Amino acid sequence: MTGETKLLPAVLVVEDEPLIRMEAVDMIEDAGFRVYDVGSADAAVVLLERHDDIGILFTDINMPGSMDGLQLATCVKDRWPSVGIVIASGIIDYKEMELPKGASIFPKPYPTDKIAKALSDIVAGIA
Template structure:
């Protein structure tokens, strides 16, 4: 069975900048995934509670609200362990030690081809 014939997990994009969020959503939808989006970690947690088809969290680090993307990723890993985590940021001083184990990191601006390949690789392991 090929990846195309399997049901792909939905991806939750969490990004506070509307234009960057729209670009990420478009990129991921163009790759064939169902996408939900949120502008904050708080909204993302509500979506995780509402939609059980989310298999991948794709989050920025710097966001307003009660937690940043690293804390959100840690929360999601603790509450929904099977969800894969992809973190993206323009921060130069990103510290892998703070991110949950087995998370994937991409710098901004997004390397579109690499991100799509990684998401498809993750999806093939999840489905």
């Protein structure tokens, strides 16, 4: 692990499809970030309560549990306002959705270069 990696916030990936989650984790690790990953919004909240090094949430919208990804994003923005939010979705009309302030949304399949830039932009805003 490089010194630069230690300075970056950890990213929490929330995706219920294991193969898609693994792809997202690989993409974000390749961008130089440490990653936690879970399969539901409920598990994400538990992880956020336990790890104060999480600075970015990367979540899908559709998932099982008591919250979907948009509800999770709103919860995170309310409880952890400094956490940056990136949402990825296979929903076609995602541009019509109301997002928490400052959240970014991208279509699936993941546009790797754009997501890496969004993560870097969040870090630049945090620093």
